[in-house]
Amino acid sequence: MNIKVLVSCCSDYGLKETTEEVIKELGIDATVEKVKDIQTIMAYGVMKPPAIVVNEKVKAMGRVPSKDEIKKYIQNELNA
Amino acid sequence: MKEVILVSSAINWIVNILSYIVTALIRLIFGLFKISDSFLDSERYINAVTFFFTDTIVIFLMIIAITFVVSIIRSFFPPERTRKLLGEQGKARGFFGNIAGALLGIVTPFCSCSAVPVFIGFIGAGIPLGATFSFLIASPMVNEVAVTMLWALFGWKIALLYMATGLTVAIIAGVIIGKLKMEKYLEEDVCNIKIGDTEIVKLTWKQRITDAWSYDLDLLKKIWPYIIAGLVIGAAIHGWAPGDWLAKYAGRGNPFAVPIAVLLGIPLYSNAAGTLPIVSELTKLGVPMGTALSFMMAVTALSLPEMIILRKVMKPRLLAVFIGIMAVTIIFVGYLFNFVLA
Numbered sequence A: 001m002n003i004k005v006l007v008s009c010c011s012d013y014g015l016k017e018t019t020e021e022v023i024k025e026l027g028i029d030a031t032v033e034k035v036k037d038i039q040t041i042m043a044y045g046v047m048k049p050p051a052i053v054v055n056e057k058v059k060a061m062g063r064v065p066s067k068d069e070i071k072k073y074i075q076n077e078l079n080a
Numbered sequence B: 001m002k003e004v005i006l007v008s009s010a011i012n013w014i015v016n017i018l019s020y021i022v023t024a025l026i027r028l029i030f031g032l033f034k035i036s037d038s039f040l041d042s043e044r045y046i047n048a049v050t051f052f053f054t055d056t057i058v059i060f061l062m063i064i065a066i067t068f069v070v071s072i073i074r075s076f077f078p079p080e081r082t083r084k085l086l087g088e089q090g091k092a093r094g095f096f097g098n099i100a101g102a103l104l105g106i107v108t109p110f111c112s113c114s115a116v117p118v119f120i121g122f123i124g125a126g127i128p129l130g131a132t133f134s135f136l137i138a139s140p141m142v143n144e145v146a147v148t149m150l151w152a153l154f155g156w157k158i159a160l161l162y163m164a165t166g167l168t169v170a171i172i173a174g175v176i177i178g179k180l181k182m183e184k185y186l187e188e189d190v191c192n193i194k195i196g197d198t199e200i201v202k203l204t205w206k207q208r209i210t211d212a213w214s215y216d217l218d219l220l221k222k223i224w225p226y227i228i229a230g231l232v233i234g235a236a237i238h239g240w241a242p243g244d245w246l247a248k249y250a251g252r253g254n255p256f257a258v259p260i261a262v263l264l265g266i267p268l269y270s271n272a273a274g275t276l277p278i279v280s281e282l283t284k285l286g287v288p289m290g291t292a293l294s295f296m297m298a299v300t301a302l303s304l305p306e307m308i309i310l311r312k313v314m315k316p317r318l319l320a321v322f323i324g325i326m327a328v329t330i331i332f333v334g335y336l337f338n339f340v341l342a
Helices: A015-026 A038-043 A067-079 B002-032 B042-074 B079-090 B094-106 B112-124 B129-141 B144-154 B156-179 B188-192 B205-240 B243-250 B257-265 B272-284 B289-301 B304-310 B316-341
Strands: A002-006 A031-035 A051-054 A057-061
Touching (some): A015 A031, A015 A067, A038 B112, A051 A067, A057 A067, B002 B042, B079 B112, B079 B129, B094 B156, B112 B129, B112 B188, B112 B304, B129 B289, B144 B156, B144 B205, B144 B272, B156 B289, B205 B272, B243 B257, B257 B289, B257 B316, B272 B289, B304 B316
Parallel strands (some): A002 A031
Antiparallel strands (some): A051 A057
């Protein structure tokens, strides 16, 4: 599973670290990347970071998802 | 309208009760510590301190409440949705595009970091340059902190007037920039970046409320020092300001007061939270409302950090035109305010 955390200069919020915790708790095999490049972020159709992309699908945009929400996004993708 | 007057009256009522409590407390403290009358001229001092505390408390309470409501409204207007709304089938054509851009700018939260992606995203979606500029001008200018503090310090009528003029500045400046056909002065990046198309994530009410509340707290954490600083400087101005000098150069007598105020404000940068308490003191000293507000707009709307960011998408000439047109429009609005309020 591939997870990308899209952030900008004023919106990091430790999303990568939170996502890594979730992966550990769920015990699954996944990579978490932090993306700061504006071109890549916009390629996902996101204009306002932060955002979370799971398996190339945008799950949250323009807000900071809670740990539980991140867990739900990942679990939904696992079940898909 | 009735609701607005009711809320304003409620706020007045709260201020009166708070003043009473704070004054009583201060008298108690002064009495307990036997602070002598002759040294402090206690009545005036008590009043000044009381006003400082109650002003501060009222401003903070209002910011908390209004920011919360505005954030909920804004959760329905992410910039990605605005881009779709304005970009569809040339909906943003002509004058209507500027109006729509400005209105949507007001309900979109502004972060300097998102100015570039928003700008690129709009142009890439085929939204005309003029409409994009109207959005970009309205968004930071008409923000909930500015409007709330204007309401707290000057009443709801001035707050509404500010929103109306913010919109007017955004629309007029956007129209002019659009007519100048300066698309070729955009940086190449703007036309080259591919913007993906993604489904806009739907939010639940629980998420909207949680988000609004955490945004509210974050905002408060960021701006409280500015508000306190502004109020303290304002109080200092109250005590030691050169009233005659201000009256001569910034008062009604000087027809060039507005342009001078705006030109002074352009190189200065502060946010609305820090500037408005100072502007409030200036008006009490006799500076006309239009002059004072156009100074505030010049300070807050035209900032070096924002220019540096916009330089990434605009060539210097377009950036200069942008600043120039904003300055002229703000000056025009300053005169208009003075005329309307006189």
